[in-house]
Amino acid sequence: MGDTSSAGQVVYDGRLVTADGEAILAKYDDWAINFFRQQKLIWSSWGPTITLESSDHAWIDKIRFGIRKLDGVDCTRLRLFFLSLLWRAAATTLFEFKAVSMPPDEEAQLRAMVLHGEAEPYHFYPVTLTQLITRGFPHNYSAVRQIKREPVPDLTTGSIKEDAWQEIDIYRFFFDGLIAHIHINADAKEVEEKGSVFAGRGNEATDRL
Numbered sequence: 001m002g003d004t005s006s007a008g009q010v011v012y013d014g015r016l017v018t019a020d021g022e023a024i025l026a027k028y029d030d031w032a033i034n035f036f037r038q039q040k041l042i043w044s045s046w047g048p049t050i051t052l053e054s055s056d057h058a059w060i061d062k063i064r065f066g067i068r069k070l071d072g073v074d075c076t077r078l079r080l081f082f083l084s085l086l087w088r089a090a091a092t093t094l095f096e097f098k099a100v101s102m103p104p105d106e107e108a109q110l111r112a113m114v115l116h117g118e119a120e121p122y123h124f125y126p127v128t129l130t131q132l133i134t135r136g137f138p139h140n141y142s143a144v145r146q147i148k149r150e151p152v153p154d155l156t157t158g159s160i161k162e163d164a165w166q167e168i169d170i171y172r173f174f175f176d177g178l179i180a181h182i183h184i185n186a187d188a189k190e191v192e193e194k195g196s197v198f199a200g201r202g203n204e205a206t207d208r209l
Contacts, residue, residue, distance in 0.1 A: 016091055024115065025084055031074075032081040036178065039070055043135045043177040052133040068131065069196075076119045079200030082127045082180055084114045085173060089143045096142040100171055119200050123188035126198040130179040141174040148181065 037045040040052060087110045089100035102110070110125070112118070152164040169184040183198075191198055 016088065021115075025088075028077070028081045028084045028114075031077055035073075035078065036175070041129075041131055041178045042175055043132075043138075046135065050135050052131070075196075075200050076117075079119045079122075079127060080114060080117060082173070082182060082199065083110060083119075083125065085143075085180075086125060086171065086182055087111050087114050089171070089173075099145045100143050121188070122198065122200050123186050123191040126183050126186050126191050127200065128181045128183070128198055130181065132177045132179070135177065138176075141172075143171055143173050145169070145171055145184075 036042045040046060046052065086100065087107065089097040090102050090107050090110070106124075113124075147167050148170055149165045149167055152166050168181075171182040171184065173180040173182070
């Protein structure tokens with residue numbers, strides 16, 4: 001399937017799909033770029049502004065975490081867009097995406113979900129978003145696989161434990177100031193409990209800042 005892009009540059013593999021498949025991907029891509037611009041999730045949508053303005057957006061716990069809430073989001077489409085990117089990266093033989101690989105059965109399942117517009121199961125490669133709210137230099141990052149560390153909250157108080165961390169295996173995609181972390185081997189219960197932290201459920205989404 002079609003093209004994979006980052007920070008305004010496009011890496012294209014025309015051998016992945018037929019014209020019908022390309023049309024499916026184009027719908028995901030067109031919707032996503034319009035959504036990113038409308039919500040000012042990418043630097044190119046800010047105009048001359050250096051730092052994201054927050055006056056017309058809802059923020060959650062801005063001081064401690066910096067989490068931005070977006071209402072009225074077609075989260076199913078948002079999740080499917082990122083799943084389509086992941087499938088493209090896994091299926092292509094292009095050097096730029098050599099870090100992305102998965103078992104054949106998972107690749108086949110991913111392809112079917114993208115083809116038929118099925119966002120579930122949500123714990124299958126769930127996606128979290130991080131937005132960089134200060135503009136940086138234009139650049140292009142290929143998808144990478146890495147381990148990220150997150151603090152673990154206390155189950156009783158909800159407060160963050162300074163000395164407790166969990167390591168999470170992810171694929172990272174970068175889009176003009178918007179970073180997507182696609183979790184590998186995610187726990188279904190954790191995905192259910194965290195709700196809108198993972199893109200794809202309901203009509204609201206959150207991203208970290």
